[in-house]
Amino acid sequence: MSTNEQDFAALDLAARLAAEYRRDIAAAETVPVAGYGEIHARFDGPVPEHGCDAPSLIAELDSGARDGLRGIVAPRFYAWVNGSSHIAGVAADWLTSAWGQNGAGIPMSPASAAVEAVAARWLLELLDLPAESSVGLVSGATVANFVALAAARGEMLHRQGWDVEADGLYGAPNLRVLIGADAHNTVFSGLRYLGLGEKRVITIATDSLGRMLPGDLERALKASSDPGIVIGQAGQINTGVSDPFAEIVPMTHAAGGWVHVDGAFGLWARASEKHRHLLDGIEQADSMAIDGHKWLQTPYDCGFTIVRHEAAHRRAMDMQASYLTRDNAEFRHPGAYVPELSRRARGFAAWAMMKRLGRSGIAQMVDDDVRIAQAMAQGMAAIPGVEVLNQPELNQFMVRFGADRGEADGDRLTQATVDRIQQDAVCFMGTALWRGRLVMRVSVCSIATTDEDGRITVDAVRNAWEAVQACC
Ligand SMILES: Cc1ncc(COP(=O)(O)O)c(C=O)c1O
Structure with a gap:
């Protein structure tokens, strides 16, 4: 038919x-x-x-x-770290699908390649990152981490005269991976895909909120002359804090290493004058991962890998074939920075959201969400029997219920309260584990959330907690 x-x-x-x-x-x-x-x-x-x-x-x-x-797109949705698939991005995404463009390269879709190149440049400017960086548009931060770590692995071995892209890891010089104790699970997936092993890492101690301790990193770096890939993060998934980049990046570079930063949501703090200081020093890092479908509010399937060493990025990802002509050597080839050949023309929706919000709109959204998160955390901390584990410096915080009744009871009551909140359906929360304890994790990552939503949410949490205390 x-x-x-x-x-x-x-x-x-x-x-x-x-x-x-x-x-x-x-x-x-x-x-x-x-x-x-x-x-x-x-x-x-x-x-x-x-x-x-x-x-x-x-x-x-x-x-x-x-x-x-x-x-997920509702204003009082705080579970996981999800953006709101802004309607402007959705509309651009519909056109992308209707046009049926394959984002593999310039000959297949000149428009896709050109708009993607603009989106890539805009991203670097919005985040105030070095203009010479290369950017790959991928499906999300998991893949963005993987791509960046592939570039890191290749470059670290290349500097020792080993061509991992050609010869693989068989007989390769040793490589160390140093990673904070509270890193996100997805970076371990990247290590697994790359044959670096998710267990063969050196774990760097963190502070009570999950920031890498520079002293511990320095000791670990000095313990061996093997080159190291240090994996830091901008935005810890539970606490929202970032590693002290102004210390860890120079220290890693002095030891001949590469710093990769998982900044799935937290890297957007760079777009805000008010909050960018949290990421001081990050601009010197070698690679980063960031999502569009979190704080940029694009529809799903939008992440970016940013690498300061374009040649390493290309060596790790570029793929050529006789039928994929490269007549325009002066232009950016979208396929050179990503693992897929045929792919969604992701640049259209990314460009659309940057155009829709503009520099000031993105900064305002970040500032608003942080302010709302801070007010919510304060409101919840004032409820008797409720413990807010961290006053957020960004958009993430954790809450425990009945913690004064002991660890096991605290876990049980926290679960019961989150269940009750979900049942009441005024807002939506989820749980997570933090240092072995169950917490309600709150993420304010949507452009749709308002200060009034924050107040309604605090009331909903209070009501649910009172109902749980009455029955459990
Ligand atoms: C810190 C961090 N890194 C990586 C990821 C994975 O991102 P994605 O789900 O877009 O692959 C997430 C997702 O929440 C995250 O918060």
């Missing part, structure tokens, strides 16, 4: 349904009504023998999935 006129109606229908969803979501419950099993049963069945028209299937998709959607 070919596309027919009737199929085009699916585009209008999808636009109408999407707008309806987004208009309703501010007032909607923040939890899905239907769970996995129910939704699965609705969609499951034999493979369709015959096709159907596009508008019918879009209507079926919407009616079948809608009540099982998590309210």
Whole structure:
């Protein structure tokens, strides 16, 4: 069945349904009504023998999935670290899909390559990072970390006369990976993919909030002459704090090493005059990972790898084939910095969000979210029996309930309160483990969240905690 006129109606229908969803979501419950099993049963069945028209299937998709959607774009959604898929980015993303562009290279889509190049430059300018850095647009920070670590591995071995891209790791000189004790799990995935081993790392001690201790790093660096890749972070997932880059970067460079920074959300603090001091010294780091689908509010599938050594980045990722012509050597080739060949033309949505918000809008959003997080943390700390584990310097903080009743009871009551908050559906929170204790982790990472949402959230948390105390 070919596309027919009737199929085009699916585009209008999808636009109408999407707008309806987004208009309703501010007032909607923040939890899905239907769970996995129910939704699965609705969609499951034999493979369709015959096709159907596009508008019918879009209507079926919407009616079948809608009540099982998590309210991630709702203003009082604080679980995990998720942006709000801003409508401007969504609209650009729709066009990207409708245009059917393959972002692999300039010949396949000159427009995609050109807009991506602009988005890459804008990103460096917004974050005030060295203009000579190369940028790869990937699916998210997990892949961004992996790509950067591939460049780091290649460069560190290259400096010792070893070509890991050609010869692999068999018989390669030794390489050390030094990493803070509170690093995000995804960097370990990167190490695993690269044959560096997720367990073969040297763990650097951290302070009570998760910042690397420079003295411990210095000792570890001096313990061996093997070159080291130091993995720091801008924005610890639970506390939001960043490593002391002004100390750890020069110290690593003096030891001949490479500093990679996982800055999935926290690197956006560089875009704010008020908060960029938290990342002083980061501009000297060798590579970074940052997400668009967190604090830039792009739709999902948007992360960036930033590498200060373009040749190392290209050596690790570039792939060429006779049919992929490179006539325009003076232009940036999008495929040279990422692991995929065929890929979503991610530059369009990234460009759209930077254009929609502008430098001042991005800074304002970061400042607003930090202010709201700080006010929420203060509000919750004032509730009897509630312990706020860190007053946030950025947008993340942790809360325990009934901690004065002992560790095990604190875990139980924290879980019960988060369950109750989810049931009440005024806001949505999740849990995490911090130093072996269960916490409610709060992430304010959405442009949709307002000061009033913050106040409503504190009341919702108070109500849930009172209900739990009354029954448990
Ligand atoms: C600090 C940090 N690093 C990496 C990631 C992984 O990012 P992504 O889910 O975009 O791959 C996250 C996700 O929350 C994160 O917070």
